[in-house]
Amino acid sequence: MNHLTDELLNEYLDNELADSTQVETHLAECADCVGRLAAFQALFTELDSLPEVTLSKSLAAPFTRGSSLPPAALPRSLRLTVTLQAALAIIAIVFAAPFVMEFVSPYIVAVQMPSFTEIFFQGQSQWLAWLDTISQFQTPTMPEIPVVEMSSLVIALTLAGISMLWLVGNGLLLRNQKN
Amino acid sequence: MTAPTDRDLILRARRGASDAFGELVTRYQTSVFNVCYRMTNERREAEDLAQETFMRVYSRLDTFDIEREFGPWVRRAAANLCLNHLESQKVTAEFDEERDADESSQPEAAVETRERSEQIRAALASLPAQYRAVVELRHYQELSYDEIALELNIPLSDVKSHLFRARKLLAEKLK
Numbered sequence: 563m564n565h566l567t568d569e570l571l572n573e574y575l576d577n578e579l580a581d582s583t584q585v586e587t588h589l590a591e592c593a594d595c596v597g598r599l600a601a602f603q604a605l606f607t608e609l610d611s612l613p614e615v616t617l618s619k620s621l622a623a624p625f626t627r628g629s630s631l632p633p634a635a636l637p638r639s640l641r642l643t644v645t646l647q648a649a650l651a652i653i654a655i656v657f658a659a660p661f662v663m664e665f666v667s668p669y670i671v672a673v674q675m676p677s678f679t680e681i682f683f684q685g686q687s688q689w690l691a692w693l694d695t696i697s698q699f700q701t702p703t704m705p706e707i708p709v710v711e712m713s714s715l716v717i718a719l720t721l722a723g724i725s726m727l728w729l730v731g732n733g734l735l736l737r738n739q740k741n
Numbered sequence: 742m743t744a745p746t747d748r749d750l751i752l753r754a755r756r757g758a759s760d761a762f763g764e765l766v767t768r769y770q771t772s773v774f775n776v777c778y779r780m781t782n783e784r785r786e787a788e789d790l791a792q793e794t795f796m797r798v799y800s801r802l803d804t805f806d807i808e809r810e811f812g813p814w815v816r817r818a819a820a821n822l823c824l825n826h827l828e829s830q831k832v833t834a835e836f837d838e839e840r841d842a843d844e845s846s847q848p849e850a851a852v853e854t855r856e857r858s859e860q861i862r863a864a865l866a867s868l869p870a871q872y873r874a875v876v877e878l879r880h881y882q883e884l885s886y887d888e889i890a891l892e893l894n895i896p897l898s899d900v901k902s903h904l905f906r907a908r909k910l911l912a913e914k915l916k
Contacts (some may be wrong), residue, residue, distance in 0.1 A: 568905065568909070569901065569905050572901075572904065572905050572908065573901070576879065576886070576904075578885065578886050601912065602908070602912075605908060605911060605912050605915065606880070608857075608861060608915060609861065609876070609880045609911070610880060612779070612858055612861050612862070612881075613854075613858060614771060614772070614775045615774075615775060615778060615784075616771065617770055617771055617774050617788065617791075618784070618788070619788065620766075620767065620770065621766050621770040621773075621774070621788070621791055621792050621795055622763040622764070622766040622767045622770065623763075624763075624792075624795075624796070625759045625760060625762045625763030625766055625795070625799070626759070626760055626763055638803060638804075
């Protein structure tokens, strides 16, 4: 009869065998292997029974309030989330600004626009013109859909997408802020 | 009032409250120290390594997955640190003076248990560093072979052979 190897007995005791049926069948009829298994088990028991020792001093002293340690860094995922949210906010402003301006312009006719806003508005107009160009490129297959409505849909979907990403980002941040 | 969870303390520590990390250290310092003590068999060295473990863990707190348990993570970090320490210098098994306390007032059974524990620690300390690490991770941190291979960045076959040889050596020394 071929006896079980020590390696196999080790793996058996460590519960690392995918199928232990053969080992158990052999052990049921081989006193020699059972003896060797018992010797390993005794060693395992001795190792596992090693008592814990106590510390002679506390290791928490360097971490007390007011210590000079630098704060632990935020996880990279959180730092990226904040950066992504800032980028999304800028994109949302770029998309929404023309509509906001259109909505509020009747009420601020008398107010002279600052030159920065004018420049910004022109930039947005060019951006929309570019988007319209893209829409016109896509519309030939659907000529019945007015170009301006296609453009609005794209913008609305983009804003909705950005809002969703923003909310997800907020959720991530809140999850890590929860105390 | 219930005590804050590990997760709460980690989140507070990440926001700059080092005293929250101090609370985590208080919770886990004994188990981390024992990892280092089993690996080095020298009390003062083990205390220094345990302290170093917490300093490193604090600086790498951003890499910790908040959904996992903190205790096993910090103990694995301690085992790795001790392994690197042992491999970086030729460490010989030293006699720990603080263990040589007066035993005359202790019951005989307690003295025997203590002596046997010392023999086991000495036997562990006599193993090569890599063997010590796999025994620590398998027997005291209860990692699987795959997890040990991942933790020590070694092949699965090495984990098996290191563990098997380590046990063989320990069995000979503890006869």
